[in-house]
Amino acid sequence: MSPPKPTSKPNAAGADSTGVDALSPSAHEISMAGLSRDQVRAAIHEITPSDNDEELTQIKLTGAEGQHSALMRIDHPVRLQIEGALGDYAFAFNAQADSRLVGNVGNGVGEGMMSGAVRIRGNAADGAGAAMTGGTLAIYGSAGDRCGAGMRGGGIFVRGNAGNEIAVGALGGMIVIGGDAGERLGDAMSNVTIFIRGRAKSLAEGVTDAPLRKREELRLGLLLINASIRGDAQEFRRIIPASVLDQENSRRGEVNPSYR
Numbered sequence: 001m002s003p004p005k006p007t008s009k010p011n012a013a014g015a016d017s018t019g020v021d022a023l024s025p026s027a028h029e030i031s032m033a034g035l036s037r038d039q040v041r042a043a044i045h046e047i048t049p050s051d052n053d054e055e056l057t058q059i060k061l062t063g064a065e066g067q068h069s070a071l072m073r074i075d076h077p078v079r080l081q082i083e084g085a086l087g088d089y090a091f092a093f094n095a096q097a098d099s100r101l102v103g104n105v106g107n108g109v110g111e112g113m114m115s116g117a118v119r120i121r122g123n124a125a126d127g128a129g130a131a132m133t134g135g136t137l138a139i140y141g142s143a144g145d146r147c148g149a150g151m152r153g154g155g156i157f158v159r160g161n162a163g164n165e166i167a168v169g170a171l172g173g174m175i176v177i178g179g180d181a182g183e184r185l186g187d188a189m190s191n192v193t194i195f196i197r198g199r200a201k202s203l204a205e206g207v208t209d210a211p212l213r214k215r216e217e218l219r220l221g222l223l224l225i226n227a228s229i230r231g232d233a234q235e236f237r238r239i240i241p242a243s244v245l246d247q248e249n250s251r252r253g254e255v256n257p258s259y260r
Contacts, residue, residue, distance in 0.1 A: 031061075041071075041073060049076060065086075068086075074094045094115075094116055108130060109125075113135045127149060130147075139157065149170065152171050155227075162177045186203055186204045186239045210239075213248075218233070
């Protein structure tokens with residue numbers, strides 16, 4: 001069965017009651033009901049993207065409730081809007097697309113994501129953003145265990161609480177936690193910077209708590225704005241390998257000659 005032709009339906013402009021931007025009147029609409037993952041992907045990729053990088057072509061997806069591995073491997077510069085809970089591995093290995101979901105997601109949301117953005121107005125289970133290499137994953141609820149595990153790049157924002165072993169095995173990227181975290185936060189062998197506003201039950205071995213430096217405060221402030229997450233950067237602390245803090249302190253003690 002060939003994928004259905006996407007159809008456009010009028011939509012009211014402005015923001016809806018969920019806080020997600022309402023679709024424009026020219027938005028496309030695709031029903032995922034009864035379609036395979038390949039058919040949904042093909043239908044999305046058939047839609048011509050906008051020439052204006054500031055105004056992405058909008059697509060409303062219906063019939064996605066409860067599906068596993070939904071909207072994987074989308075590599076198309078469009079904005080997707082979905083309402084309803086999804087299962088495991090939603091938006092995995094995505095690139096370019098700006099995806100916005102109202103609802104909870106299962107394990108592995110955004111796993112392996114390469115670029116683009118995924119915004120979840122709900123909670124995420126375990127492994128959110130695992131092995132991602134780029135892009136932005138914003139979770140406006142809470143996230144489960146091993147969020148950011150094995151990540152190599154990109155940014156993860158969790159407005160609420162996060163579970164255990166956040167960033168375990170990660171080598172690069174950034175994680176921002178607006179609430180509290182569970183046990184063994186961080187990884188002594190990683191270059192991931194974790195910013196947390198609340199408290200962690202425990203830190204991983206070789207990891208320490210450090211105050212924000214001025215340049216990181218400015219950077220974090222901009223990132224919070226870009227992720228549409230409210231908060232003052234000054235309220236956050238860094239979770240970094242103790243060896244990194246030692247290097248920072250040793251450089252701070254160096255004498256820099258001034259030649260006039």
